[in-house]
């Protein structure tokens with residue numbers, strides 16, 4: 001079933017994807033292509049299907065119909081969540097899941113160790129190369145000064161950055177980020193946009209977000225979802241001046 005997509009160069013390709021919950025089509029004939037190296041923002045009113053779409057890409061939800069292809073050849077519907085993470089798709093959920101009783105550095109060390117247990121990763125001696133990677137990661141996520149603080153003492157925004165840093169250490173080719181700006185201060189929100197732009201220099205990023213100032217700062221192509229399919233695509237200015245999009249947001 002995958003051969004027909006080999007001429008498609010997208011890092012992520014969704015074609016005619018649908019899924020129903022108790023007869024209700026949460027995703028309805030969804031088509032989406034993310035190009036390699038692209039940053040894409042996904043917006044849409046509550047219930048548009050944004051989370052369900054992320055769930056389908058990451059193997060949490062199986063589509064009833066359609067193709068979900070990674071890098072032109074990997075049929076993601078055949079794999080489970082852990083396998084998809086290992087294939088190279090990292091997902092950042094809205095709520096941070098860092099270990100609060102460990103330091104920032106230890107959390108990163110654990111992420112670096114991947115499948116080792118917490119205890120194994122803490123007694124495992126880091127190579128110089130690993131230490132350097134963690135230090136570079138700390139600089140990326142703006143937490144160099146906070147490396148020895150307990151993760152539980154960080155602000156909400158800093159915890160989100162730490163978790164993004166942990167995901168980056170697993171070196172995903174595609175990073176999916178769910179509402180990163182929720183609960184952040186304006187300053188944290190803008191720093192998060194800068195962080196994702198920096199990350200996007202080396203990998204593809206798909207961000208679901210409601211905060212329009214944040215979306216504007218990303219300066220990327222925007223896809224508007226509505227009732228489980230794509231309503232509009234373009235720059236933020238283009239989609240914001242699209243009458244159908246305006247009507248959907250105003251509930252008309």
Ligand SMILES: Nc1ncnc2c1ncn2[C@@H]1O[C@H](COP(=O)(O)OP(=O)(O)OP(=O)(O)O)[C@@H](O)[C@H]1O
Pocket residue numbers: 021022026044045046047048049050051052053
């Ligand atoms: N497991 C499920 N069982 C039943 N209905 C579901 C399930 N998951 C999602 N839905 C429904 O599917 C629709 C799409 O939900 P989804 O959470 O994907 O939207 P969303 O765009 O992420 O919304 P929000 O912006 O509020 O997070 C909603 O009507 C939701 O109630």
